[in-house]
Amino acid sequence: MHKICAILVATGLFIWPFFMPPGQNACAFDIKDAASIGAAYTTHLFLHEVGHQVVAEEVGADSPQISFFTRKNGRFYPGLSTYQSIPKESRLPYAVGGERMAGYTFEYALQSHHRKPTTYNKALLFFACTDFLTYTLLANYIHPENDMYDPNLIRAETGLSKEALLSLVMAKSLVNTYRIMNQSTNLIPMIWVDKRSAGIVFRFSF
Helix, strand or coil: CHHHHHHHHHHHHHHHHHHCCCCCCCCCCCHHHHHHHHHHHHHHHHHHHHHHHHHHHHHCCECCEEEEEEEECCEEEEEEEECCECCHHHHHHHHHHHHHHHHHHHHHHHHHHHHCCCHHHHHHHHHHHHHHHHHHHHHHHCCCCCCCCHHHHHHHHHCCCHHHHHHHHHHHHHHHHHHHHCCCCCEEEEEEECCCCEEEEEEECC
């Protein structure tokens, strides 16, 4: 457990300074902030699992199900998506479905943050931007054998090495972090899926 906490703290310390505007004054942290952060995390977690569910329905998976704050095989999962069976060619789209939805969540939170930088919007941006990076570190180096973890499923289906997957995930997180600081940037990372494949695209808007 201490390794997991270390990864979470390291990821947060690496990314969080980018979310703070220059010259930000220290401000008091109160119960409203805690509630807003909790609501943002719950929103992100729920939508991530819904992303898996959407793909499961699209590809005809048998008995897809979502659980929250549950244990399976002796391990605790904040969110867990399962199915009885799924077409073999759809395993990768299913594994990527949660991160695709996180991308939609990020785009919504980014627009909301630029209009009104509330604690909720900042926290939702933070979770949508860093969650899969933390998830990949956890899957790569703490539980590489756990086939319930999305990054491990992605590596199994694509043949990507741990380092290659981590590089892609980190690049996406860093680009999105830059987009938070610079509203005029035209580089947008996107996750696309169909019934048989999935990928990451870095799109330039003109």
